[in-house]
Amino acid sequence: MRIYPIADRNLNRLESFTSRYGFVGICSVCGLPSYFGKFRDNHRELGYCILCKASNRKRQLGFVLRKLLNFGDFGKITSDKQILNAEASGGLHHCLKHNVNYVSCEYFGRKYKSGDIVNGILNVDLAHSHFEGNAFDVVMTSDVFEHIPDPYKAFKEIYRILKPGGVHIFTVPFYQTGYFDEKRAEIMDGEVIHHMEPIYHLDPLNPDGILVYNIFSLEMLLKLAQLGFRTTMHKLYDIRYGIFGNNGLVFESKKI
Numbered sequence: 001m002r003i004y005p006i007a008d009r010n011l012n013r014l015e016s017f018t019s020r021y022g023f024v025g026i027c028s029v030c031g032l033p034s035y036f037g038k039f040r041d042n043h044r045e046l047g048y049c050i051l052c053k054a055s056n057r058k059r060q061l062g063f064v065l066r067k068l069l070n071f072g073d074f075g076k077i078t079s080d081k082q083i084l085n086a087e088a089s090g091g092l093h094h095c096l097k098h099n100v101n102y103v104s105c106e107y108f109g110r111k112y113k114s115g116d117i118v119n120g121i122l123n124v125d126l127a128h129s130h131f132e133g134n135a136f137d138v139v140m141t142s143d144v145f146e147h148i149p150d151p152y153k154a155f156k157e158i159y160r161i162l163k164p165g166g167v168h169i170f171t172v173p174f175y176q177t178g179y180f181d182e183k184r185a186e187i188m189d190g191e192v193i194h195h196m197e198p199i200y201h202l203d204p205l206n207p208d209g210i211l212v213y214n215i216f217s218l219e220m221l222l223k224l225a226q227l228g229f230r231t232t233m234h235k236l237y238d239i240r241y242g243i244f245g246n247n248g249l250v251f252e253s254k255k256i
């Protein structure tokens with residue numbers, strides 16, 4: 001199973017060290033000094049915080065969220081902002097769930113409606129949500145949009161549910177040197193049509209993995225601008241926070 005399509009550059013000496021031995025730093029998710037376990041051959045998805053289990057990529061999301069909320073490096077992120085996180089498990093969720101205006105959700109498939117509660121978790125289809133417009137200050141998605149057959153419909157829906165000035169913080173697989181999104185699969189007449197060899201990502205809700213429909217590129221930034229977002233692409237690398245690798249990309253799209 002392929003995890004991520006962008007080949008890393010050769011590791012620098014520090015990354016070679018972290019691959020074998022891990023590293024210490026301040027975790028941007030739990031806000032504690034911590035040890036980040038071995039990054040092995042995948043700096044994006046590994047290097048788990050020994051305290052909150054957040055990976056390198058989740059720390060990148062936490063890092064950008066802290067900056068957005070003007071929250072410092074230490075302690076659990078605390079805010080009265082209306083935050084929607086399209087993930088109801090893992091370190092980032094557990095370090096945010098104490099906030100009073102925090103909402104978490106997952107997507108359990110087409111047999112459920114947005115707003116249904118499934119196994120105690122709110123089900124939301126990001127392309128057809130049940131939320132009122134202008135509801136959230138922040139929406140967070142973590143490697144979700146590559147699995148949505150019509151991702152720009154979901155981006156448009158997120159634009160609708162964000163307040164003016166609200167922000168969508170997200171990660172997606174992204175070709176840093178490409179112009180057009182790579183449409184690997186799509187749904188036509190209810191059937192999945194594969195245009196390329198299928199890639200499946202690990203998914204805690206699905207033991208068979210979850211299909212990647214699109215890998216994004218510059219086209220995504222342009223289409224987000226057409227929807228009314230102004231997007232900052234953060235390329236993160238900061239050893240103090242255990243954020244390593246050459247694909248530390250977090251997107252911050254603001255509803256204008």
Ligand SMILES: [Zn+2]
Nearest residue numbers: 027030049052
């Ligand atoms: Zn942590």
